[in-house]
Structures are given as C-alpha cells and as structure tokens.
Amino acid sequence: xxxxxxxxxxxxxxxxxxxxxxxxxxxxxxxxxxxxxxxxxxxxxxxxxxxxxxxxxxxxxxxxxxxxxxxxxxxxxxxxxxxxxxxxxxxxxxxxxxxxxxxxxxxxxxxxxxxxxxxxxxxxxxxxxxxxxxxxxxxxxxxxxxxxxxxxxxxxxxxxxxxxxxxxxxxxxxxxxxxxxxxxxxxxxxxxxxxxxxxxxxxxxxxxxxxxxxxxxxxxxxxxxxxxxxxxxxxxxxxxxxxxxxxxxxxxxxxxxxxxxxxxxxxxxxxxxxxxxxxxxxxxxxxxxxxxxxxxxxxxxxxxxxxxxxxxxxxxxxxxxxxxxxxxxxxxxxxxxxxxxxxxxxxxxxxxxxxxxxxxxxxxxxxxxxxxxxxxxxxxxxxxxxxxxxxxxxxxxxxxxxxxxxxxxxxxxxxxxxxxxxxxxxxxxxxxxxxxxxxxxxxxxxxxxxxxxxxxxxxxxxxxxxxxxxxxxxxxxxxxxxxxxxxxxxxxxxxxxxxxxxxxxxxxxxxxxxxxxxxxxxxxxxxxxxxxxxxxxxxxxxxxxxxxxxxxxxxxxxxxxxxxxxxxxxxxxxxxxxxxxxxxxxxxxxxxxxxxxxxxxxxxxxxxxxxxxxxxxxxxxxxxxxxxxxxxxxxxxxxxxxxxxxxxxxxxxxxxxxxxxxxxxxxxxxxxxxxxxxxxxxxxxxxxxxxxxxxxxxxxxxxxxxxxxxxxxxxxxxxxxxxxxxxxxxxxxxxxxxxxxxxxxxxxxxxxxxxxxxxxxxxx
Numbered sequence: 092x093x094x095x096x097x098x099x100x101x102x103x104x105x106x107x108x109x110x111x112x113x114x115x116x117x118x119x120x121x122x123x124x125x126x127x128x129x130x131x132x133x134x135x136x137x138x139x140x141x142x143x144x145x146x147x148x149x150x151x152x153x154x155x156x157x158x159x160x161x162x163x164x165x166x167x168x169x170x171x172x173x174x175x176x177x178x179x180x181x182x183x184x185x186x187x188x189x190x191x192x193x194x195x196x197x198x199x200x201x202x203x204x205x206x207x208x209x210x211x212x213x214x215x216x217x218x219x220x221x222x223x224x225x226x227x228x229x230x231x232x233x234x235x236x237x238x239x240x241x242x243x244x245x246x247x248x249x250x251x252x253x254x255x256x257x258x259x260x261x262x263x264x265x266x267x268x269x270x271x272x273x274x275x276x277x278x279x280x281x282x283x284x285x286x287x288x289x290x291x292x293x294x295x296x297x298x299x300x301x302x303x304x305x306x307x308x309x310x311x312x313x314x315x316x317x318x319x320x321x322x323x324x325x326x327x328x329x330x331x332x333x334x335x336x337x338x339x340x341x342x343x344x345x346x347x348x349x350x351x352x353x354x355x356x357x358x359x360x361x362x363x364x365x366x367x368x369x370x371x372x373x374x375x376x377x378x379x380x381x382x383x384x385x386x387x388x389x390x391x392x393x394x395x396x397x398x399x400x401x402x403x404x405x406x407x408x409x410x411x412x413x414x415x416x417x418x419x420x421x422x423x424x425x426x427x428x429x430x431x432x433x434x435x436x437x438x439x440x441x442x443x444x445x446x447x448x449x450x451x452x453x454x455x456x457x458x459x460x461x462x463x464x465x466x467x468x469x470x471x472x473x474x475x476x477x478x479x480x481x482x483x484x485x486x487x488x489x490x491x492x493x494x495x496x497x498x499x500x501x502x503x504x505x506x507x508x509x510x511x512x513x514x515x516x517x518x519x520x521x522x523x524x525x526x527x528x529x530x531x532x533x534x535x536x537x538x539x540x541x542x543x544x545x546x547x548x549x550x551x552x553x554x555x556x557x558x559x560x561x562x563x564x565x566x567x568x569x570x571x572x573x574x575x576x577x578x579x580x581x582x583x584x585x586x587x588x589x590x591x592x593x594x595x596x597x598x599x600x601x602x603x604x605x606x607x608x609x610x611x612x613x614x615x616x617x618x619x620x621x622x623x624x625x626x627x628x629x630x631x632x633x634x635x636x637x638x639x640x641x642x643x644x645x646x647x648x649x650x651x652x653x654x655x656x657x658x659x660x661x662x663x664x665x666x667x668x669x670x671x672x673x674x675x676x677x678x679x680x681x682x683x684x685x686x687x688x689x690x691x692x693x694x695x696x697x698x699x700x701x702x703x704x705x706x707x708x709x710x711x712x713x714x715x716x717x718x719x720x721x722x723x724x725x726x727x728x729x730x731x732x733x734x735x736x737x738x739x740x741x742x743x744x745x746x747x748x749x750x751x752x753x754x755x756x757x758x759x760x761x762x763x764x765x766x767x768x769x770x771x772x773x774x775x776x777x778x779x780x781x782x783x784x785x786x787x788x789x790x791x792x793x794x795x796x797x798x799x800x801x802x803x804x805x806x807x808x809x810x811x812x813x814x815x816x817x818x819x820x821x822x823x824x825x826x827x828x829x830x831x832x833x834x835x836x837x838x839x840x841x842x843x844x845x846x847x848x849x850x851x852x853x854x855x
Contacts, residue, residue, distance in 0.1 A: 114143040126169075130154065138163050150174045159187040172196045180204060189214035200224040205251075207235040218242055224270075225249040229742075233599075233623055233647050233671070237262035240503075240527070246270040248294075256670075257282035257622055257646065258599060261575060264503060264527040264551055265482075268292040272318070275299050279307045282622065285598065286550060286574060288526050289313055289502070296320040296341070303331045312336065320344045320365075333357035343388070344368040353378040367391050367416070373399045376406030389416030389429060396424045396432055398439035405434050469498040476501070485509065486529075493518040505529040507553070513537040517544050527551040531577075534558060540565035549573055555601070556580040562590035572596050579603040579625070586610055592617030599623040603649070606630050612637040615645075623647040627673070630654055636661035644668050651675040651698065658682055663689045671696040675723070678703060684710035691715045700745065701726035709733050716740070724749065730777065731756055735763050744769060750776025753786060755795035761786055 115121035116139035119130040128146050130139060132153035142149065146167050156178045164170065168190050180202040188194065194215055204226040212221070218239055228250040236242070242263055252274040260269070266287055277299040284290070284307060293314055300322040308317070315336055320343040329351045332340065337358045347369035355361050361382040366374075367390040374389065387407065394400065396418035407414045407430075418424040424432060470476035471494035474485040483501045485494050487508035497504065499521055507529045516539045519525070526548055535557040543549065549570050559581040567573065573594050578587075583605040591597055597618045607629040615621055621642040631653040639645055639662070646668050655677040663669060669690040675698045682704065687694065691714030704727035712733050717740035724732075725745040730752040735744075736759070751757060753775035764771045764787045775781040781789050 114141065116141045140166065142167050145169055148172045151178060152176045154178045156180050158182045158184065160184055161186040162189050163187050165190045167191075168193070170194050174198045175202070177201045182206075183208070183211040185210035186213050188212060192216050194218055196220045198222045199226070202226050204228055206230045206232065208232055209234040210238075211235060213238050215239055216241065220244045222246045223250070227251050229253065231256070231259045233258050234261060234625070236260055239263060240529075241265050243267045244270075247274070249273040252276055253278075253299075255279045255283040258285055259283055261286055261599060261623075262551075263287060264289065266290050268294070270294040271298070273297040277301065279304045281306045282310065282598065283307055285310050287311060288550060292316045292318075294318040296322070298322050300324060303327055305331050305333060309333050315339065315360075317341065325349075327351055327354040329353040330357050331355075332361070335359065337361050339363040339365075341365045342369070347371055350374060352376060353381070356381050358382055362386065364388070372419075373397075374403050376402050383410060384412050386413045386415070389414065392416060393419035394429065395420045396427065396429075396437055397421065398437055401434050401437040404429070404432060404437060408434070469496055471496045481524075495520065497522055500524050502548075503527045503529075507531040507533065509533050511535055513539065514542040515539050516541040518542050519544075519546055522546055524548050527553075529553045530557070531555045532557070536560070538562060538566045541568045543567060544569035546570060547572065551575045551577075553577045554581070558582055560584065562587040564589045564592055566590055568593050570594060575599045575601075577601045579605070581605055583607055586614045588614045589616065591615065594618060595620065597621055599625070601625045602629070603627040604629070608632055610634045610638040613641060614638055615641040618642055619644075621645055625649045626653070628652040632656070634659075634662050636664065638662065640665040642666075646693075647671045649673040650677070653677050655679060658686045660686050660688055663687070666690055667693060669693055673698040674702070675700045676702060680705045682707045682711045684708040685713045686711060688714045692718060694719060696721040698723045699727070700724060703728055705729065707731075707733050712738070725772070732760050734759055741767070741769060745772050747772035747774065749773070751786060752777045753781045753784070753789050753791055754778070755792070757786065758792050758795050761792050 115128070116130060118133045119128055119139065121128050121143070125148070126146055127148040127150070128142050129150040131150055135151065135154040136156065138151065138156070144166060147169055149167060149170055152174050156175070158181060161184050164173070170191055171193055173191070173194055173196070176198055180199065181204065183204060185208055188197070191214055195217060197215065197218060197220070200222050201224070204223065205228060207228060207230070209232045212218070212235065215238060219241060221239065221242055221244070224246050228247055229252060233256065236245070239262060242265060245263065245266060248270050252271065253276060255276060257280045260266070264286070266289055269287070269290055272294045275298065276295065290311055291313055293311065296318045297320070300319065301324060303324060311334060313336055314334055316339040317334070317337060318341045320341050322345055324342070324345040324347060326349045327347065331351070331354045335358070338360050340355070340361060340363070343365045347366065348371065350366065350371060352375040355364065356378055359382050362385045364384055364386070365388040367388045369392050371389065371392040372395050377384065394416060414430045416429045418427045418429065418432065424436065468476045468478035470483065471485070473488045473490070474483060474494055476483040476498060481500050481502040482505070483497050483503070484505040486505050490506070490509040491511065493506070493511060493514065501522060502524055504522065504525050504527070508531070511533045512535060514535060523545055525546055528546070528549060528551065531553050535554065536559060538559070540563055546569060550572055552573055552575070555577045559578065560583060567590065570593070574596055576594070576597060576599070579601045580603070583602065584607060586607050588611065594617060598620060600618065600621060600623070603625050607626065608631060610631060612635040619641060622644055624645060624647070627649045631650065632655065634655070636659070643665060645666050648666070648669060648671070651673040652675065655674070656679055658674065658679060667689060670693055672690070672694060679702045687697070694715070695718060697719065700723040704724070707729065710733070716737050719738050719740060721743040722738065722741060723745045725747040727749050729749040732746070751773060760773070764773065771787070773786040775784050775786060775789060781791065
C-alpha cells in the first residue's frame with residue numbers, strides 16, 4: 092500500500108530541515124520555506140560565502156562591509172531582493188552585482204558611497220527599484236546606469252550632488268520616477284536627463300536651483316509631475332515651463348517674488364500649480380492660451396487683496412479654479428480665504444468705480460470623454476507582450492528570423508539572445524514607435540542597408556556582443572532620432588568610418604572591447620553632435636591628428652586599456668569641449684610639455700593611472716587651472732611630479748603606487764599636500780629607508796634648501812658662511828646632488844655647512 096500524500100510531505104519537509112542548517116551562515120537566520128536569509132547587525136565585514144544558492148531574499152543590514160568586490164554575490168544568482176542599508180559601504184566596485192540577473196529590488200541606503208562608477212550596477216538586467224538614499228554621492232559617472240534597462244524607480248535623495256552632467260542617466264529606458272531630493276544641485280546640464288522618455292515623475296525639491304532649468308526640462312516629454320519645492324528661485328519668466336504632458340508643478344517654499352502670467356504657456360496640460368510659501372504679493376491671471384488650471388495654491392504668500400488682485404479673482408471664478416490661500420492685507424481683509432473674497436471687495440482707495448453689481452455667469456467645462464479599453468495586444472508567436480508598458484520581448488527564444496506582427500504602439504522591443512546571423516532590409520515594419528531595440532547576443536555578422544527603415548522613434552539601439560566586423564554607410568538609414576548606439580564586444584578591427592553619416596542626433600557611441608587598431612581622420616563624419624565616445628579595451632596604437640575634429644561637442648572620451656605609447660597635442664586640437672579623458676592602462680611612458688593644452692580649459696576629469704608612466708614634463712599640465720576636478724595617476728612609475736599648485740579646484744587626486752623619490756625635488760609636492768584640503772594618497776618609493784611611508788609624514792624635507800634652515804649661532808660668521816655656501820654650491824648644484832640619490836656629482840670644496848647637511852641626510 093502506498094504512503095499517504097500527507098505523510099510523504101511531512102517526511103520531505105523533515106529531510107529539508109535536517110539538511111538545510113548546514114547552508115545557513117553562522118549568526119544568520121534562514122527560512123527554508125520562504126528562501127530568505129537575514130544577517131542583520133552582525134558586524135560582518137564580507138558577504139557570507141555559505142549562503143544557500145537558492146536564496147531569493149537576502150538582508151545584510153547593519154554590518155561593516157566597507158567595500159563590495161567584483162561578483163560579491165556570485166553564489167546567490169536567484170536573489171530577487173537585497174538589503175544592504177547601514178552597512179558602512181564606501182565603494183561598490185565594477186561588476187559587484189554581476190550574476191544577479193533576477194534581482195528586482197536593491198537597497199543601498201544609509202551608507203558612505205561617494206561615487207557611482209561606470210559599471211557598478213552591471214548585470215542587474217531585471218532590477219526595478221534602486222535606492223541609494225542618505226549616502227555621500229557627489230559624482231555619477233556617465234554610464235553608471237546603462238545596464239538598468241528595466242528600472243522603474245531610482246532614488247538618490249539626501250546625498251551631496253551639486254552638478255548634474257550630460258547623459259548622467261543614460262540607459263534608463265523604462266524609468267518612471269527619479270528622486271533627487273535633498274541634494275545641493277545648483278546646475279543641470281541641458282542633456283542631463285536626455286533619453287528618459289518614460290519618466291513620469293521627477294523630484295528635485297530641497298536643492299539649490301536658483302532658476303527654472305527650462306532647456307533641461309524640455310528633454311522630458313512624458314513627465315506629469317515635477318517637484319521643485321524648497322529651492323531658492325526668485326522669478327519665473329515667460330515660457331519658463333515647456334513640458335507637454337506636465338499636470339502637476341510644485342514650486343512651494345521657494346523665494347518667488349514675481350511669476351510671469353506666461354510662465355506656463357507652453358505646458359498645455361498643467362492642472363495643479365503650487366506656489367505656496369513664497370513672497371508673492373500679487374499675481375496676474377494666466378495669459379490667454381495658458382492651460383486650464385483646476386487648482387492654484389497661494390497659501391502663505393503675503394498676498395495683498397486690493398484692486399490689483401481683482402483680475403486674478405475674476406479669472407479664477409470664470410475658469411472655475413480652486414484658489415487656496417489667505418489675504419495678507421489690507422487690515423479689513425487680512426486672513427480672509429482667497430476663494431471666498433468677492434471681486435467687488437477687492438478695491439483700491441479712490442477706485443469705487445471698479446465695483447460691479449454682478450459677476451458673469453459661470454461656465455461649465457465640457458466633460459472629457461473616457462478612453463475606451465484597449466484591444467488585446469498583438470504579439471508574434473513565441474514572444475511575450477505587455478499592453479500596459481508597451482513592451483514586447485522574444486528574448487532567448489531561439490528565433491532565426493526577426494519576428495513580425497508587434498503592436499504598433501510597442502516602445503521597447505527585446506530580441507536579445509536569438510540566432511539571426513544577419514539583419515535584412517526592412518526587418519521591422521510597423522514599429523514606428525519603438526524607442527529601445529535590443530539585439531545583443533544574436534550572432535549577427537551583417538546588417539543590410541535599410542535594416543531599420545521606418546523606426547523613426549528609435550533612440551536606443553543595442554547591437555552588443557555580436558560578430559560584426561564592418562558597417563555600410565546606409566546601415567542605419569531611417570533612424571533620425573537615434574541617440575545611443577551600442578556596438579561593444581563585436582569583432583571590429585577598423586573603426587566603421589562613414590557608418591554614422593545618417594545619424595545626426597547621435598550623442599553616445601559605445602565600441603568598447605573590439606579589436607580596432609587605429610583611429611583615422613574623419614572617422615566621426617556625420618556624428619557632429621556626438622558627446623560621448625567609448626573605445627576602452629581595443630588595440631589602438633595610433634590616433635590621427637584630426638580624428639575627432641568632426642565632433643566639436645565631444646565631452647567624454649574613453650581610450651583606456653589600448654596600446655597607445657604616446658600622447659600628442661594635435662590629437663585634441665579641435666576637441667575643445669572635452670571634460671573627461673580616460674587614458675588609463677596604455678603603455679605610455681612619457682608625457683611631454685603642453686600635451687593637454689588644447690583641452691586644459693575645459694577638462695574636468697583626467698585619468699592617467701596604471702600606465703607604467705615614468706616621467707612627466709614640468710610643463711605636461713600646462714594650461715590647467717581651477718577647472719580640473721579629478722586627476723588619477725596611481726599605479727605608475729613616477730619618481731617626480733610636475734607642479735600641482737595651479738590645480739586649485741581638485742576634488743579627487745590619487746598618486747598611490749608610485750615610487751616617489753622623497754628628497755628635495757619633491758619638496759613642492761610636500762608643501763602642496765600640506766596646503767590643500769584633500770586626501771592625497773602618496774607614498775615614498777625611494778630612498779629605501781623611507782619606502783612605504785606617506786609623503787606628508789616624512790621629515791627628510793627639513794634638510795632641503797629654503798626649508799627650515801638651521802638658526803645662525805654667531806652673527807659675526809653668519810654672513811660670510813652664507814656667501815661661501817652661495818659661491819660654492821648653487822641651488823642647481825644642490826638639486827643635482829639630491830637627484831644623484833647620495834652619489835656626489837660636484838667638485839666643490841667641502842664646507843662646514845655642507846658636511847652638516849650630509850650628516851643629517853644619513854641620519855634620516
């Protein structure tokens with residue numbers, strides 16, 4: 092007779108519980124039914140390596156993790172929720188969350204993260220919520236969120252952001268709500284929010300914006316709610332707000348003293364305007380053609396209820412607008428609700444004639460028709476389509492031909508992981524509204540001319556991780572709005588010159604991890620508006636002097652991990668908008684004078700780390716001043732450095748892992764370190780007795796000429812002693828002696844003071 096079902100289930104459960112405790116890390120709590128692990132407030136310094144592979148929810152709050160290394164969670168690939176709050180995390184290394192392709196919610200709040208690096212969130216292809224609140228984030232590197240295509244909510248509140256660069260949120264093609272409240276933002280670049288075509292809510296309250304960022308906001312076509320409360324704005328001029336779908340605008344707790352009646356003229360759907368807690372004394376009716384507001388909040392403004400307010404009150408009654416707030420004067424109306432004061436009561440002295448007996452009859456607004464329920468969404472066989480989000484996916488379905496028959500309102504089309512091999516002409520009929528197209532890992536080796544014809548709304552095109560070796564000039568025909576093009580991890584040996592002539596709106600081009608060997612003149616012809624060019628990890632040995640000339644707006648250039656052995660100033664002669672330059676991990680041994688002179692006034696971030704760099708000319712940083720924010724030189728072979736004193740605006744500098752010669756030629760660096768309010772990682776490599784010590788801690792510099800000279804013992808012999816030393820050992824000869832690392836290179840006669848100096852150096 093068979094075992095009863097209930098008895099079998101009990102025995103199976105007992106067996107699971109008998110085995111599972113071995114998989115539960117020490118000091119953690121594990122639920123084998125819900126597949127959760129909680130290691131809260133355990134002072135852990137690393138992610139426990141023995142967490143069960145099938146865990147779906149991991150809670151590591153309240154620990155001391157400091158740094159999340161690459162693939163920190165590779166042993167738990169099934170996680171859907173990860174909590175890392177209050178864990179003293181200072182850095183998230185590139186690829187830290189790689190292999191967490193199922194993670195939906197990631198909480199990094201209440202840590203000490205300062206920089207969001209380019210690949211910090213690589214691998215989180217399913218993430219929908221990312222919380223980074225209450226950290227110390229002051230920099231978002233371009234591409235930091237490029238892998239988060241399905242993210243709905245990004246929250247970076249209560250951080251230290253001051254400036255938002257162009258393309259800061261590149262890759263967030265499904266974002267709904269972006270929260271940047273409680274930072275110190277005072278300037279937003281025009282393209283700061285470029286590409287966020289699905290964003291519906293933006294929170295910028297509690298920042299330091301002094302003006303309404305008109306041009307920046309015009310790049311947000313779908314935003315319906317904009318929070319700008321608690322910013323120090325004093326005035327909104329005509330047509331300041333130009334947002335086609337905006338319905339709610341919050342400008343409360345600013346310092347507004349004037350608000351143009353045409354300020355919202357170009358936001359036709361605005362219905363709720365909050366101007367409470369400002370300094371407005373009077374407000375005019377909105378200009379003809381302005382949106383039909385339903386609510387206008389003027390609470391806590393010193394509104395003076397005189398005849399000058401009468402037009403606003405009449406307009407509010409006529410348009411049936413709910414007007415909230417109270418009168419701040421005159422005395423007889425002070426405290427009265429604005430919505431209750433009759434226009435006839437709004438008088439000025441000697442203006443009795445303005446009173447009228449009756450108000451015109453209120454007009455009723457027509458009732459808007461309700462939207463009929465949508466029909467069943469169209470979807471090809473072996474694909475999944477969501478009507479609510481306008482997403483269609485045929486990912487990893489084994490297709491050998493491009494599926495057809497998608498709904499005409501599809502906006503995101505995901506075809507990655509199939510076997511198309513080539514993309515024929517007119518492969519995507521009826522997809523005119525697609526914004527993002529994913530074709531990664533499809534074994535594509537050829538794209539025919541006109542393959543994407545008709546995709547007039549396409550902004551993001553991902554052709555990464557395929558077998559492409561070349562592209563014809565007409566490959567991207569019919570893509571007038573393509574902005575972001577990903578061609579990384581293909582098999583290009585030559586830059587596809589001429590392939591971008593039909594892409595006038597291209598802003599970012601990714602060609603990392605190919606095999607390109609040289610960059611010729613004119614490679615960017617047609618891509619005149621290009622802002623970001625990413626060529627990391629190729630095999631580039633030479634760059635023609637005019638390679639980047641066709642793209643005068645280029646501001647980000649990544650050339651790291653190539654085979655360049657020199658830097659020439661002609662390379663950047665026309666790149667006069669460049670703000671970020673990566674040359675890391677190239678075999679460059681020498682940087683000559685004035686190499687960066689053409690871009691010195693615009694460059695903010697310069698990466699020269701891990702190159703084996705042996706020497707920098709004294710004038711290699713000529714032209715740089717307060718504009719440079721980051722300078723990375725770690726991992727080189729430098730013994731000396733050029734003068735850094737002009738770089739008064741530096742916020743980040745790294746000189747670690749250089750064998751610095753701690754002797755008199757390095758004295759200017761030592762003095763500079765003492766003067767700046769920066770954390771400078773610099774250690775001695777020579778002489779041997781000082782190796783490993785921090786430059787700012789060693790005392791060898793006290794014996795250098797001009798640095799704390801010994802006091803004179805006898806006034807009568809002081810003057811002749813100085814004259815004798817000056818005659819025998821000039822400062823240049825002293826420098827030569829020091830550079831010889833202890834080997835005497837002068838024939839000057841010994842002198843008492845000279846002997847004393849030698850003894851001091853030996854004792855150190």
